[in-house]
Amino acid sequence: MNVPTMAEMLAQGKKPEILFWVGAAGSYDDRAKKITRAFVKILHEAKVDFAVLGVEESSTGDVAKRAGNEMLFQMQALMNIEVLNGYEVKTIVTADPHSYNTFKNEYPELGGKYTVFHHTQYLKKLIDENRLTINNSKLKDKLVTYHDPCYLGRANGEYESPRTLIKKLGVKYAEMKRHKASALCCGAGGAQMFKDAEKGNKEINILRTEDALETKPEIIATGCPYCNTMLTDGIKAKEKEGQIKVLDIAELIANANGLV
Amino acid sequence: MQYIPNIIFAILLLFGVGFFVKNIRKIIRNIKLGKDIDRTDNKSERWKNMANIALGQSKMVKRPVSGLLHIIVYLGFIIINIEVLEIIIDGLFGTHRVFAPLGSLYNFLIGSFEILAFLVLISVTIFWIRRMIIKIPRFWNKEMKGFPKNDALYILYFEMVLMSLFLFMNAADINLQNLDAAHYTKAGAFPISQFIAPLLSGLSEASLILLERSAWWIHITGIFIFLNYLYYSKHLHILLAFPNTFYANLEAKGKFKNNKTVTKEVKLMLDPDADPYAIPEEDPDAVVEKFGASDVTDLSWVQLMNAYTCTECGRCTSVCPANLTGKELSPRNIMMKTRDRLEEVGKNIDKNKEFKDDNKQLLNDYITPEELWACTTCNACVEECPINIDPLSIIMDLRQFLVMEQSAAPQELNMMMTNIENNGAPWQYNQMDRLNWKDEE
Numbered sequence: 001m002n003v004p005t006m007a008e009m010l011a012q013g014k015k016p017e018i019l020f021w022v023g024a025a026g027s028y029d030d031r032a033k034k035i036t037r038a039f040v041k042i043l044h045e046a047k048v049d050f051a052v053l054g055v056e057e058s059s060t061g062d063v064a065k066r067a068g069n070e071m072l073f074q075m076q077a078l079m080n081i082e083v084l085n086g087y088e089v090k091t092i093v094t095a096d097p098h099s100y101n102t103f104k105n106e107y108p109e110l111g112g113k114y115t116v117f118h119h120t121q122y123l124k125k126l127i128d129e130n131r132l133t134i135n136n137s138k139l140k141d142k143l144v145t146y147h148d149p150c151y152l153g154r155a156n157g158e159y160e161s162p163r164t165l166i167k168k169l170g171v172k173y174a175e176m177k178r179h180k181a182s183a184l185c186c187g188a189g190g191a192q193m194f195k196d197a198e199k200g201n202k203e204i205n206i207l208r209t210e211d212a213l214e215t216k217p218e219i220i221a222t223g224c225p226y227c228n229t230m231l232t233d234g235i236k237a238k239e240k241e242g243q244i245k246v247l248d249i250a251e252l253i254a255n256a257n258g259l260v
Numbered sequence: 261m262q263y264i265p266n267i268i269f270a271i272l273l274l275f276g277v278g279f280f281v282k283n284i285r286k287i288i289r290n291i292k293l294g295k296d297i298d299r300t301d302n303k304s305e306r307w308k309n310m311a312n313i314a315l316g317q318s319k320m321v322k323r324p325v326s327g328l329l330h331i332i333v334y335l336g337f338i339i340i341n342i343e344v345l346e347i348i349i350d351g352l353f354g355t356h357r358v359f360a361p362l363g364s365l366y367n368f369l370i371g372s373f374e375i376l377a378f379l380v381l382i383s384v385t386i387f388w389i390r391r392m393i394i395k396i397p398r399f400w401n402k403e404m405k406g407f408p409k410n411d412a413l414y415i416l417y418f419e420m421v422l423m424s425l426f427l428f429m430n431a432a433d434i435n436l437q438n439l440d441a442a443h444y445t446k447a448g449a450f451p452i453s454q455f456i457a458p459l460l461s462g463l464s465e466a467s468l469i470l471l472e473r474s475a476w477w478i479h480i481t482g483i484f485i486f487l488n489y490l491y492y493s494k495h496l497h498i499l500l501a502f503p504n505t506f507y508a509n510l511e512a513k514g515k516f517k518n519n520k521t522v523t524k525e526v527k528l529m530l531d532p533d534a535d536p537y538a539i540p541e542e543d544p545d546a547v548v549e550k551f552g553a554s555d556v557t558d559l560s561w562v563q564l565m566n567a568y569t570c571t572e573c574g575r576c577t578s579v580c581p582a583n584l585t586g587k588e589l590s591p592r593n594i595m596m597k598t599r600d601r602l603e604e605v606g607k608n609i610d611k612n613k614e615f616k617d618d619n620k621q622l623l624n625d626y627i628t629p630e631e632l633w634a635c636t637t638c639n640a641c642v643e644e645c646p647i648n649i650d651p652l653s654i655i656m657d658l659r660q661f662l663v664m665e666q667s668a669a670p671q672e673l674n675m676m677m678t679n680i681e682n683n684g685a686p687w688q689y690n691q692m693d694r695l696n697w698k699d700e701e
Contacts, residue, residue: 003698024685026697033697040698054695058684066637067673068656068663070519070551072680074526082530105515110523150638155514181643185581190637194676194686198634201586208581 003040005054006087017049018122019089021103023096024059025225031232032225038254039095039119045259046132050093056083062102067191074110077102081112095119095250097151097224098189104156118152120161120223120249127168136170138256144171145215147208147231148183149224162223165249169256174215184208186222186230193226209234213244220246262354269351269480276484283491287568290606294561299507306506309648314505319646323575326390329383333419336380337498340426343373347480360447371449374430377423378452384419391416398574401583403593408494408572415495418486422479429475431456435468497571501647504569507562508648513639516656521549552660554623556602557615559657566649567599576641576651582634589634591641591651597626598654623658632659633670 009016020043025032043050061076084092092114094100104116117125126132146166152158159180166173178184187197187204197203209231212220220235222228225248232246247255254260299306312318317334321327349358359366391399391412399412430453436444450457460468490496497504528534553559556567576591577583583590601622609615623629635655642650662668669677676686683691 001698001701003695005695022694022697024687027694028685028687028689033700036697037701052695055692057694058691059680059686061680063686064677064680065516066656067669067677068552068659068661069669069677070522070660070664071526072677074518074522075529076680076684078526078530101512101514105512106518109518150636150640151514154639154643156512182579182640184579184584185636185638185640187581187636190635191673191676192636195633195670195672197585198582198587198589198630200582200634202584204581204585204636207585 001037001040002044003054004051005056006051006089007054007056009051010087015088016051018091018093018117019084019087020050020052021060021092021094021096021099022052022057023094023099023225025229026095027057029225029229031229035095035225035228035248035250038248038260039250041254041259042123042126042132042250042257045257046126048126048131053083060099060102062098062106063191063194065102065106066189067194077107077110077112081107081110084112084114089114091115091117093117093119093122095223095225095248097149097155098226101151101155118156118158118161118223120152120165121158123250123253124161124164127165134165134168134253135256135258136168138258139219139252140170142169142171143174143216143218144169144221144252145174145176145212145217145219146179147176147186147212147220147222147227148180149222149227150183150185150189152223153183154181162221162249165253166221169252171219174217176211176215178211184211186224186227188226188230193229203234203237205230205234206237209238213238213240217244219252220244221249221252222246223249266352266354272481272484273348273351276487280487280491283488286606286610287491287496289609290602291561291564291568293557293602293605294559294564295557297560297562299562302510305510309508309510310502310506313646313648314501317646319648322644322646326387329386332376332379332383333387336376336383336423339376340373340380342369343426344480344483347476351480356443357445357447360445366447367449370430370447371451374427374450374452377426381420381423381427384416384423388413388416398578401574401577401590401592403590403596404572404574408596411493411495412572414489415493418482418489422482422486425475425479425482427453427456429472429479432460432468432472432475435460435463436465436472439465439468441465441469494570494572497569497647500565500569504565505648507565509562509650509653513642516653519551519660522551550661551664552662553654553657554661554665555621556598556605558661559598559622559654563598563650563654563657564602566651566654567595567602569647570595570599570649571647572596573646575644575646576649579640579644581636581638581640587631587634588628589631591655594627594631594651594654595649598622601626623661627658629662629668631655632662635659 022036026036058080059076060080061073065073092103097118100116100118103114144166146162148159184207185204186208220231222231228246228248235241235244235246317331320330346359350356390396430450433444434450434453434457437446550558556564572592574592580589580591605615608618632655637652639652642652679686679688683689
């Protein structure tokens with residue numbers, strides 16, 4: 001797969017239109033890597049001039065900040081900003097709402113000022129600019145519901161881009177009872193992804209999976225690699241992995257357009 | 261002799277308002293124990309938020325039943341206060357229905373007050389039924405025992421009694437007006453109390469006057485008592501909701517504040533020109549900055565005002581993913597404990613003139629690490645609060661103290677952070693493998 005890095009671009013004297021920020025999950029987690037590749041295939045199809053940082057990319061520090069380690073967060077942030085500003089990056093696109101949030105809201109004060117897009121926002125922009133079309137026949141009439149990632153939805157008020165994209169797939173869409181501003185967290189945020197839950201009577205991802213199952217979906221769509229993990233685990237716990245798939249919106253589009 | 265009631269009333273008014281002002285000043289002093297934070301930007305949006313959210317109750321109606329009932333009680337409270345103005349003037353000058361010369365407008369006003377009083381009575385009764393008969397879960401979480409539970413009920417009983425007295429007073433007045441009793445001006449429309457009036461119709465003029473005067477005095481005394489009860493109660497929201505929505509955070513909910521002291525230190529660390537062995541310049545006035553918060557005085561004044569404003573409705577807790585899955589965390593309880601500790605610090609200052617160390621803190625003595633670590637930072641509580649209280653910011657400040665001052669993160673999180681330091685990812689992978697995904701299909 002052709003994925004140019006910023007270093008290669010610079011060596012050729014080129015500056016890409018966007019930097020695709022892959023994020024730690026998108027780089028290392030086997031499930032999330034599929035989302036990364038699906039998104040890159042769409043970028044290729046839309047002929048987007050992009051690059052990644054590759055080995056120069058490092059944790060945004062978001063999860064360290066949420067875990068209370070402000071020092072580590074700012075170390076990561078200032079180092080990343082040095083790299084990004086060094087390459088004169090103007091526009092960042094990422095498939096991780098947590099990276100999206102911290103770039104958009106927390107980096108500017110530290111000297112990192114970029115135009116930041118969540119990948120669903122960027123894909124919608126590509127469609128609006130007629131650079132990408134979504135095939136609405138392949139997934140026609142599939143029953144789909146969508147889980148709002150907290151750091152895209154409540155944290156940044158982006159509820160419509162993901163839904164617009166899903167509806168363009170020609171699917172039958174059903175909203176969960178708790179959605180948009182009142183959506184329930186998948187349980188991964190605030191560094192919970194990396195620790196066991198505190199003592200309780202249920203796992204949060206199971207509760208959220210039950211919300212999704214109420215809509216009787218064939219596909220649960222989401223826009224966050226961590227939500228994806230939590231809901232995939234939830235579906236396994238409910239022994240529904242045969243009937244129901246948890247997919248990122250980028251995967252749905254790549255799938256509909258015959259890219260995977 | 262004839263001026264005795266006026267004098268008694270004036271004293272009552274003076275004490276009622278005086279104590280209230282004294283207590284409000286105490287609250288302001290306690291709120292000012294918080295750290296400075298600048299919330300003076302973007303005034304037009306702040307006024308708009310206050311108008312929509314506090315005055316217009318826009319977030320209350322997201323839950324339509326309680327929202328609608330609340331609006332009735334709220335409108336009743338505000339509008340019936342016009343009547344309190346008349347009561348105060350009558351009390352001070354010995355007049356009766358001093359606004360009566362307003363004529364048909366007066367009749368309209370009194371008629372509206374009666375209808376509102378009746379609606380408030382019904383709404384408050386439904387509130388009581390929701391709490392005590394239907395037992396809506398958010399009113400029965402474990403923090404809602406003892407005073408918090410009774411506080412809510414006292415407020416409902418207060419309102420029931422005050423509204424009933426108002427209607428009862430008017431019912432006696434109708435009879436007195438019909439008897440052409442001296443002093444009882446023929447004025448007012450009584451759409452509700454006309455139905456109570458027949459019950460009193462056989463009574464003598466003297467008994468009716470006794471009833472009317474008793475209802476009048478108990479009503480106004482009750483209002484003064486209620487006014488002063490506010491300070492001890494969750495009911496403070498009727499005042500603080502306004503500044504609270506005005507000074508609330510306007511930024512994206514996902515934006516957590518960056519600690520400026522840390523920025524300075526990190527910049528120094530990353531500066532290739534900095535001399536690592538340099539002795540830092542001594543500033544004799546410098547106070548060692550504490551990272552995060554362990555007590556109420558480490559929080560900002562807005563966070564402390566949040567604590568006084570919270571009316572313990574529990575909407576936050578009812579949407580908290582941690583609480584919904586049986587964890588110890590309840591965002592409402594974070595606010596209640598913050599207020600309890602702030603009150604304790606305030607009393608300490610009252611007693612000792614300045615704060616005397618009591619070997620207690622908000623962290624551990626009130627809020628436990630178990631609660632803090634259960635939070636997913638999902639912002640559901642912040643979104644849900646009808647008056648823009650932010651429990652999450654307190655949770656994050658306390659977490660920051662735990663991690664940065666006490667290195668007391670859960671072990672798994674320490675491993676995650678070590679990985680970030682070593683290889684730039686929360687998992688232990690080689691940094692050089694970061695792009696491997698592109699060739700793995």
